[in-house]
Amino acid sequence: MKEFQKKNILITGGLGFIGSNLARRLVGLGANVTLVDSLIPLHGGNHFNIQDIRDHVTVDCSDVRESSGLKALILHKDYLFNLAGQTSHLDSMEDPQTDLDINANAQLSILEACRKVNPGIKIVFASTRQVYGKPDYLPVDEKHPIRPIDVNGINKLAGEWYHLIYNNVYGIRASVLRLTNTYGPGMRVRDARQTFLGLWIRQLLSGEPLQVFGDGMQLRDFSYVDDCVEALLLAATSDTANGKTYNLGSSEVINLRDLARLMTKIGYGGSFELVPFPPNRKIIDIGDYYADFSLITKELGWTPKVLLSEGLVKTLSYYYEHNKHYWN
Numbered sequence: 001m002k003e004f005q006k007k008n009i010l011i012t013g014g015l016g017f018i019g020s021n022l023a024r025r026l027v028g029l030g031a032n033v034t035l036v037d038s039l040i041p042l043h044g045g046n047h048f049n050i051q052d053i054r055d056h057v058t059v060d061c062s063d064v065r066e067s068s069g070l071k072a073l074i075l076h077k078d079y080l081f082n083l084a085g086q087t088s089h090l091d092s093m094e095d096p097q098t099d100l101d102i103n104a105n106a107q108l109s110i111l112e113a114c115r116k117v118n119p120g121i122k123i124v125f126a127s128t129r130q131v132y133g134k135p136d137y138l139p140v141d142e143k144h145p146i147r148p149i150d151v152n153g154i155n156k157l158a159g160e161w162y163h164l165i166y167n168n169v170y171g172i173r174a175s176v177l178r179l180t181n182t183y184g185p186g187m188r189v190r191d192a193r194q195t196f197l198g199l200w201i202r203q204l205l206s207g208e209p210l211q212v213f214g215d216g217m218q219l220r221d222f223s224y225v226d227d228c229v230e231a232l233l234l235a236a237t238s239d240t241a242n243g244k245t246y247n248l249g250s251s252e253v254i255n256l257r258d259l260a261r262l263m264t265k266i267g268y269g270g271s272f273e274l275v276p277f278p279p280n281r282k283i284i285d286i287g288d289y290y291a292d293f294s295l296i297t298k299e300l301g302w303t304p305k306v307l308l309s310e311g312l313v314k315t316l317s318y319y320y321e322h323n324k325h326y327w328n
């Protein structure tokens with residue numbers, strides 16, 4: 001991809017899981033990359049995520065809720081990958097105001113800053129499959145009804161629509177990707193705030209049984225982070241993607257019990273146990289989910305490339321080696 005060479009890129013949430021992997025790829029493509037991240041302890045930001053590219057990126061440890069600093073960050077940038085977000089569904093129920101401030105209010109401030117100082121920028125916004133709520137049918141395509149079942153889903157939906165409105169009304173080119181469970185090196189494994197899979201990785205490598213909620217038959221599709229990064233780049237460079245919303249997904253669909261079994265067979269040992277669903281999680285659980293991602297395949301040529309078994313090996317070996325930077 002030559003499009004990013006010498007281009008000025010801003011990644012909000014750049015010290016987080018997906019943002020840091022994206023930054024690494026963009027540095028490799030010859031881009032000038034700036035990362036902004038507030039490093040809120042309960043989120044996924046971690047300086048170790050960029051230890052190998054630290055000298056090749058500019059890091060600004062600030063909070064996108066502070067709108068006063070946004071114009072300076074956005075000025076002269078060619079692309080904005082807007083990934084700063086509060087990702088925990090449970091936290092969005094316990095502290096809905098913070099979720100609103102980050103996932104909706106701050107998004108509007110970012111777009112306003114673009115409108116005022118850099119309307120020529122191209123933006124890609126990382127949304128979530130959570131906006132669909134409990135699926136009416138599977139696989140879930142982009143025409144599926146939108147029915148969030150938690151505060152995070154509502155605020156991410158507002159974030160999406162702010163981007164689409166700014167595209168449609170002000171001509172600020174913006175694309176939305178609805179990510180599914182993404183995993184890979186750099187994900188948060190301290191707890192289940194980003195995804196339960198992070199906690200499972202930590203449990204497995206700590207010799208603890210993986211806890212599978214309920215009967216473990218819930219279906220999911222998992223995206224390896226390199227595939228997600230590829231989709232972000234494709235959306236950024238495509239004019240067809242302007243004003244559009246795309247699902248990401250996987251060609252492999254797996255239930256959680258089989259996923260736990262697969263993880264214990266990779267070579268790091270491990271076991272799993274079925275435990276009752278905690279009531280506060282059950283009430284915001286979406287049941288079975290997997291996406292129809294044929295729209296992004298058709299329009300942008302994206303398909304997931306990394307097999308689940310392959311991605312899990314890469315992820316577990318990363319945390320086996322670097323766990324001290326992620327456990328506490």
Ligand SMILES: NC(=O)c1ccc[n+]([C@@H]2O[C@H](COP(=O)([O-])OP(=O)(O)OC[C@H]3O[C@@H](n4cnc5c(N)ncnc54)[C@H](O)[C@@H]3O)[C@@H](O)[C@H]2O)c1
Nearest residue numbers: 013016017018038039044045063064084085126128179182
């Ligand atoms: N990981 C997934 O499975 C997944 C699924 C669906 C959607 N997403 C979306 O993708 C984006 C990136 O997610 P991630 O998995 O890399 O999570 P992450 O928590 O690792 O990254 C988000 C980053 O944003 C930063 N951040 C949060 N609030 C901020 C603020 N106010 N100002 C500046 N920085 C702030 C955090 O410190 C963190 O580093 C998020 O918007 C998330 O909603 C992720």
